[in-house]
Amino acid sequence: MSKDLAIKSPESNLNSFAYDAECQSALVDRLERLLDDAQAAGWDRSKAAAALMYLSAKRLREPTE
Numbered sequence: 001m002s003k004d005l006a007i008k009s010p011e012s013n014l015n016s017f018a019y020d021a022e023c024q025s026a027l028v029d030r031l032e033r034l035l036d037d038a039q040a041a042g043w044d045r046s047k048a049a050a051a052l053m054y055l056s057a058k059r060l061r062e063p064t065e
Contacts, residue, residue, distance in 0.1 A: 005030055
């Protein structure tokens with residue numbers, strides 16, 4: 001994987017106030033790239049974002065490994 005798409009490791013504790021914002025910041029570039037790729041493949045960007053929200057929400061209900 002190229003260095004520019006590497007996901008930064010967390011610096012904060014899982015239960016700290018900063019953890020969620022830090023996680024969002026770590027994932028935003030990868031998410032934008034995924035949406036760019038979906039749009040380039042012909043998918044509507046808003047529909048692709050909605051699909052990602054749906055898929056993410058499904059994972060909240062699945063047991064963690």
